[in-house]
Amino acid sequence: MERPLTWLDVFTARPLAGNALAVVLQADGVPEETMLGFARETRLSETTFVQAATRAGADYRNRIWMTEGEIPFAGHPSLGTAVAVALARGEREAEYVQQTPAGLQPIRVQVRGAGLAHASMHQEPVRFGAELDVGAVLAAVGIARGAGDRELPPQVVSTGLTHVLALVSDAAALDEAAPDRRALAALLRAHDALTLYVAAWDAPSGAAQARAFFLERDGVTEDPATGSAAGPLMAYLHARAGADAVVIEQGVAMRRPSRLECAMDGDRVRVAGDVVVLAQGSVRLDG
Secondary structure (H helix, E strand, O other), X not given: OEEEEEEEEEOOOOOOOOEEEEEEOOOOOOOHHHHHHHHHHHOOOOEEEEEOOOOOOOOEEEEEEEOOEEEOOOOHHHHHHHHHHHHHHOOOEEEEEEEEOOEEEEEEEEEEEOOEEEEXXXXXXXXXXXXXOHHHHHHOOOOOHHHEOOOOOOEEEEOOOEEEEEEEOOHXXXXXXXXXXXXXXXXXXXXXXXXXXXXXXXXXXXXXXXXXXXXXXXXXXXXXXXXXXXXXXXXXXXXXXXXXXEEEEEOHHHOOOEEEEEEEEOOEEXXXXXXXXXXXXXXXXOO
């Protein structure tokens, strides 16, 4: 059975940058093993499948798959999927509520024409976990203990998906990152976290630079834009330093530059960015 497929780049206003996403629409009835198989076929960090909602108040169900399995929530797959849904429904401005295992997340979409859109979402309420030793955390990505921010210690934080956050005092330290697979695996496993998100924050400008590392079967992978970690970083900076907004630059080292706009909106974080439609067509999947 052929199902509509939309391919997008998220957190960028130009094609072939940001974080790529494949969205399969009308995905009711697609077996989970087929979802996983197609996620491995795309080899993207995430691939999503849009199904009918099963919870009251939701407009659709968003199934988010990495190459190793399904995850409960993610950032760029949420924004990109909402844009794909708006395009399929012929809506230039829309507000949706997506259903994920993490909960119900409100999303706003503006389609600006010529394959460009902007989307923003409320992430789940923040949950702060343990503070961690800066030396042990930075060692997992080959950065010296001395490069850590002296006022902002590493911490486990979630706004729907758990990440380990580590702040460094200078953006130049990000260039030194050389992940150690075993150390990174041990760190993430110990805290049930998806990524180690290393960031340098400049308080006067409200800007940050970040790199994110996670594990796949073949080893350590870097993510060009991690909306589900940008939210926790915003919540962390708000709680510890009183910041109300931050613009994050990510993916530069991968030549996939991304821009993630984050702000506090009441007691939740809103994460936003541009979305580019790269291709639309169909895919033949069993179901």
